[in-house]
Amino acid sequence: MAKKTQEKREDLKLRLIEAARNRIEADGLSNLRARDVTQDVGCALGGLYTVFADLDDLIIHVNSATLKELERSLTLAEVKDRSPTDRLRNLGRGYLRFAATKRNLWKALFDHRPPEGRPTPEWHLQEHMFLMGVIAEPLAELQPDMSETARAIRARTLFGAVHGVVSISLEGRFVGLPIESLEQELDDFILTVASGAATR
Numbered sequence: 001m002a003k004k005t006q007e008k009r010e011d012l013k014l015r016l017i018e019a020a021r022n023r024i025e026a027d028g029l030s031n032l033r034a035r036d037v038t039q040d041v042g043c044a045l046g047g048l049y050t051v052f053a054d055l056d057d058l059i060i061h062v063n064s065a066t067l068k069e070l071e072r073s074l075t076l077a078e079v080k081d082r083s084p085t086d087r088l089r090n091l092g093r094g095y096l097r098f099a100a101t102k103r104n105l106w107k108a109l110f111d112h113r114p115p116e117g118r119p120t121p122e123w124h125l126q127e128h129m130f131l132m133g134v135i136a137e138p139l140a141e142l143q144p145d146m147s148e149t150a151r152a153i154r155a156r157t158l159f160g161a162v163h164g165v166v167s168i169s170l171e172g173r174f175v176g177l178p179i180e181s182l183e184q185e186l187d188d189f190i191l192t193v194a195s196g197a198a199t200r
Contacts, residue, residue, distance in 0.1 A: 009050065009051055012041070012043060012047060012050070012051055013051040013052070013061075015041040016037060016038070016041055016043075016047075016048060016051065016052070016058060017058065017061050017062055017065060019037045019040040019041050020032060020037045020058050020059065020062045021062045021065060021066075021105065022040070023036060023037060023040070024059075024062060024104050024105055024108050025102070025104050025105050026104070027104070028104045028107070028108075029059070029104065029107065029108040029111050029112060030111075032055070032059070034048055034055045034058075037058070056112070056114050056115060056118075059108065059112050060112070060114075060120070060121065060124050062105075062108065063108055063109050063112060063124070064124060064127055066102070066105045066106070066108065066109055067109065067127045067128065067130070068127075069098075069102070069105075070095075070098050070106075070109075070131075071130050071134075073094050073097075073098050074090075074091055074094045074095065074098075074131075074134055075134055076090070076094070084137075084138030084139070084141040084142050084194065085138070085142070085190075085191065085194040085195070087137075087138040088135070088138050088139075088158075088190050088193075088194050089187050089190050089191060089194075091134060091135060091138075091190075092162055092186045092187060092189075092190045093183060093186070093187065095162060095163075095166065096162075096166050096182060096183055096186055097183075099166050099167075099170060100170060100179070103170060109128075110167075131159055132152060132155045132156060132159065133155075135155040135158055135159055136151050136152060136154075136155040138194075139151050139154055139155060139158075139197065142194060142197040143197050154197075158190075158193060161189070162186060162189075162190070165177065165182070165185070165186060165189070166182070166186070169182050
């Protein structure tokens, strides 16, 4: 009996995550409502709170699934044997394409803030760190003498630069780049950074 109850809870959890994901993808994070999500899966509002602490907890699990999807789209087996510069350029292109095609889910990764006084769970913070790892790997080949600490800082800097350009451009800010030239500009920027790193 206990096993069947646990299986039902797990099934409800997965269905709520999928429903919330679909809502965020269609309407954005700011329009997500617990009542809509539970109606989508056909359970009472209280059902959500039997598997999640609250709506914020559910959003964190949706973001976790989005990060896994982003990781799969960036860590492609077909590019693992290419040069470190080409791998960095591939990461930039892949990140832009994911952000452009999954815009609301991508924005939710950065727009969601837990309630004041409740920190983001450590397990979820660690999930975000995969981005730094996939950037640091080719950087290690370009600058093998760089310390691990310095490399981690450089990876964050490079991610911040790429994310910033992508973000202001997709949001249509006045200093953003037109979408039709954004991929080429990102590609050239990463190539410049990688070339500079290789000559140091």
